[in-house]
Amino acid sequence: MTYHVNVLGFGDNVVDKYEHLKTMYPGGNTVNFAVYAKMFGAQRAAYMGIFGDDKEAEHVITSMQEEDIELIKCRQVVGENGCARATVIDNDRVFLGSNEGGIRGEMLFALDRFDMEYVKQFDLVHSGNYCFTERQLPKIKKAGVPISFDFSDDSTKEYYEQIAPMVDYAFMSCSEMSEADVKEHLKMVVGLGPKFACASRGADGCIAYDGKEFYHQSAKPVENIVDTMGAGDSLLTSFLVGYVEKVKDGKAGPDAIRECLDKAAGFASKICGVAGAWGHGKIYE
Helix, strand or coil: CCEEEEEEEECCCEEEEECCCCEEEEECHHHHHHHHHHHHCEEEEEEECEECCCHHHHHHHHHHHHCCCECCCCEECCCCCCEEEEEEECCEEEEEEECCCHHHHCCCCCCCHHHHHHHCCCCEEEEECCCCCHHHHHHHHHCCCCEEEECCCCCCHHHHHHHHHHCCEEEEECCCCCHHHHHHHHHHHHHCCCCEEEEECHHHCEEEECCCCEEEECCCCCCCCCCCCCHHHHHHHHHHHHHHHHHHCCCCCHHHHHHHHHHHHHHHHHHCCCCCCCCCCEECC
16 A cells, blocks of 8 residues: 655664674664655655764665665765664563764754755654754754654653654653553643654553543554564554545544554554564674
8 A cells, every 4th residue: 555645764773783693683763764654655755864884884774775765865974873782582672782873973964955955845754862853853843844753761851841842743652651651641742742642552552642532552463473673663653654644635533543553553563573673684793
């Protein structure tokens, strides 16, 4: 199925090095967003960010090209690419550390007027709290392009207060919180400005809130679980691709949210059957 939406991931790219396998996989929240959007059926999926010039960067770039992701606004500079170390315990990812984005954390991406003409071509821009893009969000908002943002599981209240007012769709991980606490958290987030917020809860599915109503979506069964690395990213991506199309068609609303969440849960369950976030594993020394 093709969704008539154009989406852009803006921010982080990394390799996830699985130390127990000596295998590295391409990833990063916004890279995963672009790849999953393409997999799910978005007519145009692009990524914009900074790559280093090492073998890790080359692996991410080559893998994304193989997935037909548009990379024309990326920048490659001399330095170490973003890298995270991980392992899998009981089919669940466990992070062991990272280089804090590598060169990407030192050379922040500043959107100039030419970049903004490019950004305006998209129906949605997605970023997150590991992307070093916070100072660029006001430019995107001023341009009238909707923003989705992943706050992950470690954003402070102060960070939410700073970033959420610029965001249209907010996502976060709340697997360690009770249902009551999740709902209070979602109310807080939507109260800051986003029109929609969604908290993923691992095997318990997710809870979303649109300012009026809560939506509960159960996780779908996984036929052959391999790796949960991309579960949350694939959920938010497939929801957004489906829902943004409905917004464009004037069909947004509670029924659309329920339908898109259900399809997203199904897509996320399939991704859990893939090694790494979306495959492309490569042995490293």
